[in-house]
Amino acid sequence: MRSRSIRTIRRAELSMAAFEAVVLYGLRGTTLEKVGEIAGVSKGVVLHHFKDKGSLLEAVIRRTNGMLSTSLVELYRHAETPYERLWAVIIANFHESIFNQAVCQAWVSLMAEVPHNRESQRVQTANYARVASNFAHELKHFVPREEARTIARHLNLLIDGIWVRVGSRVEPLDGAQSIGDLEYELMKFLPTDEKSLAKHKAAREKMENVARIALGTRAFLENSISR
Template identity: 45%
Template sequence: MRRAELSQAAFETLVKYGIRNTTLERIARKAGVSKGVVLHHFGDKDALFEAVMRRANTVLRDGVIELFRHAKTPTERLAAVIVGNFSEPVFQREVCNAWISLCADVPYNRQNQRIQRVIDARMRSNLMSALCEVPDVPAPSDTAEHIAVLIDGLWLKAGLNSSDTIGSACVDHIYKAICAQAGLSAERRNELSAALERMTTISTIVLQSNAFLQKASGQR
């Protein structure tokens, strides 16, 4: 069994039981292997959760990259980043719960702190690369920071809610925030709205295809 498959089993166990009740025994049972096999690949629970954190972010990153391939303009690249963060299979209440559990450990784990810094830097880099080319955005850096914080906040809220949060509603929140933050004209608002709609349609097709779902689950 590969490390990727064990990481996926650990992630699914974390989603189901939460970080406190996720044990090596449960992960091994989910993967269909012995606890010794899990320890052989990862050494301890902290190393395994580090791999889970990396894997969860990889699925989100790959989703955004897939949408980038279909983006034709800077505005659509911006839309790809936004929609990619709120599309299935990534944006689900159980996954948001697991993300909160992993993030709660970041202040106490230097390796996870480093991973989180990389995640944050990638998010802002993707946003900045698009915003710097979107017409009529007066302060791309401030807008990128605003969007990144809002994305994190919406994920946090979704993880704490007792009911499912709809991804399209989150995208709409960010759309309104960008329009207000950047003071976009009616023409630019319409352009962004159309880009978000197109990326949402593409995400429904591409990110829920068998090929992408198999890749996300660690299968080849």
């Protein structure tokens, strides 16, 4: 049990090192040697845990998706209403710990590899489905279930588009701007009476404050990296 635990920790560390390498050198410039240098181990150690660059990149994609899931779980712990849970899903996608130009640029590089790696395709398809499901689950409190699924797909596509724009250096958006863009689209589909808008505003402010505190702590970041 202990050896498997150590192996899991080592693979997580190497996945994070690989992600850092993609941020620093781009996908083409990322090699097993550079991953080893960042992790402080030899190329042989990297190969011991990942048979080739393809399997390492697959693990990186899993890790980046896992960071989003971990952030959302943390925000959910503090969300008490459907409004707050909906805004938790939105804010988790754009918190500065995972949404910045360097990370978005690395993500775009990784997504370019997905069509050439069947396992990465499976992982990313599952991630898209999970994000859409999270949205649909909360949106059903505001609109009929079928409409909720349609809106969820629309928001999922919009999130991807924002990440691509930032990662491609087409537009220097920050998290607050991106959340605002998503809010603009979201409010086209949901009730916008004065009472509903006030609840959305309060929920967004609360979850942004929670994210600022809970997702920015050293303990959370270290726990997220070690998983």
